Amino acid sequence: MDFTPRRILDNALDAIAAEHGLKCNLLGKLEFVSAGGSVKDRIAKAMVLAAEKEGKLIPGKSVVIEPTSGNTGIGLAMACAIKVNTSCSDKGYSVVITMPKKMSLEKEALLRALGAQVIRTPDEEPWDSPRSHIGVACKLQREIEHGIILDQYRNINNPLAHEYTTGPEIIASVVSTPSTRTRPSSMKVDVFVAGAGTGGTVTGVSRALKKTHNADCIVVGIDPIGSILALPNNLNIDGEGKPYVVEGIGYDFIPDVLSRDVPDVNHWVKTSDEDAFKAVQALMRKEGLLVGGSSGSALSGALAWFETEQGRKVAGTEGLNVVVLLPDGIRNYMSKEWFLKNAFQTEHSDLATRISGILAQEEIVPIQKANL
Numbered sequence: 001m002d003f004t005p006r007r008i009l010d011n012a013l014d015a016i017a018a019e020h021g022l023k024c025n026l027l028g029k030l031e032f033v034s035a036g037g038s039v040k041d042r043i044a045k046a047m048v049l050a051a052e053k054e055g056k057l058i059p060g061k062s063v064v065i066e067p068t069s070g071n072t073g074i075g076l077a078m079a080c081a082i083k084v085n086t087s088c089s090d091k092g093y094s095v096v097i098t099m100p101k102k103m104s105l106e107k108e109a110l111l112r113a114l115g116a117q118v119i120r121t122p123d124e125e126p127w128d129s130p131r132s133h134i135g136v137a138c139k140l141q142r143e144i145e146h147g148i149i150l151d152q153y154r155n156i157n158n159p160l161a162h163e164y165t166t167g168p169e170i171i172a173s174v175v176s177t178p179s180t181r182t183r184p185s186s187m188k189v190d191v192f193v194a195g196a197g198t199g200g201t202v203t204g205v206s207r208a209l210k211k212t213h214n215a216d217c218i219v220v221g222i223d224p225i226g227s228i229l230a231l232p233n234n235l236n237i238d239g240e241g242k243p244y245v246v247e248g249i250g251y252d253f254i255p256d257v258l259s260r261d262v263p264d265v266n267h268w269v270k271t272s273d274e275d276a277f278k279a280v281q282a283l284m285r286k287e288g289l290l291v292g293g294s295s296g297s298a299l300s301g302a303l304a305w306f307e308t309e310q311g312r313k314v315a316g317t318e319g320l321n322v323v324v325l326l327p328d329g330i331r332n333y334m335s336k337e338w339f340l341k342n343a344f345q346t347e348h349s350d351l352a353t354r355i356s357g358i359l360a361q362e363e364i365v366p367i368q369k370a371n372l
Contacts, residue, residue, distance in 0.1 A: 014026070016303075019282075020303060021315070024314055028289065030289065036075045038327055040327075041075040063095075064076055064093050065148065067133040095115065095117070096116065096144075097119070098134075099120060105335050119136055121133040137149055159204035160204060162204025162208070167207070170323055189213060191217065193301060195222040195223070195297050195301070196222065197255075210263070220302065220305050222301035226243060227250025244273055270301075275297075279295075280293060289326065292332060293333060299324055
């Protein structure tokens with residue numbers, strides 16, 4: 001175990017902070033390092049363990065059915081495949097995932113590789129339609145013997161997983177990082193920023209921070225344009241119902257596990273696909289962080305919040321710690337058009353011009369064999 005004292009790293013989103021003139025510490029909580037590649041691994045394990053304890057899952061018989069944007073499904077498929085409760089033999093459960101068509105092919109491929117059945121549903125169907133990913137999951141649950149929906153949208157173990165794990169991890173990292181002359185720190189999480197899909201992450205982490213660490217912590221929820229999760233509701237009017245490309249955040253209904261109460265989420269920011277994907281590119285090229293689209297939403301939302309009156313005060317104060325949760329990595333999005341555009345778009349540079357000039361020369365110089 002490494003007992004080296006922690007410090008605020010110079011490259012902890014430092015390039016982005018410097019580019020935007022931020023004096024506060026801008027910190028990223030990286031969840032793509034999880035086994036399944038996202039923050040959703042946490043709730044998958046928690047929901048399976050709780051269902052086992054309550055006797056809702058029957059080893060070798062139960063079929064876990066879940067409507068998801070993909071990452072929760074991946075976590076569930078892993079949890080069910082590796083037999084979470086090792087005290088039982090023959091523990092595996094079959095898994096069926098229903099997922100809208102807009103979600104990436106990579107997610108489907110990974111789910112199938114883990115042994116899950118995957119059913120795609122139309123993107124345009126509202127959540128309460130029998131043809132939506134939720135409606136299809138409910139139909140399958142009614143028709144398949146021993147079928148069970150763990151239901152991340154209503155399962156209390158969703159926010160609890162973050163209250164008991166994600167939140168304390170963030171607190172421990174910040175508290176154990178000494179304040180130095182060159183990198184002052186309040187030794188607290190002063191602001192927490194996260195996107196909302198089911199809302200379990202932002203709700204659970206908020207409760208951990210405010211109950212046990214810093215009651216004055218400002219929590220900022222990020223919601224894509226086209227979704228209806230933000231408050232006040234007039235934030236959602238512009239673009240309501242508009243399709244958006246970013247995956248894993250936003251909904252056309254309010255999940256039960258999302259607390260929109262002001263004590264839990266103090267402010268909401270709406271974000272666009274364009275800003276999200278620009279932020280992904282910045283995170284990759286300036287920080288070397290291979291994150292997914294919703295991470296870009298979180299960062300672009302944080303930067304937008306810094307433009308508010310309260311945000312400007314935080315941005316201009318040395319030592320304040322702003323933690324942005326980056327929920328997954330780029331692995332699941334590399335075939336998406338937005339990523340390919342970012343990756344292959346041509347940018348002028350002196351080096352590119354120099355290379356073109358060299359390769360355009362007609363002279364051909366034979367390659368010399370190395371002296372052996």
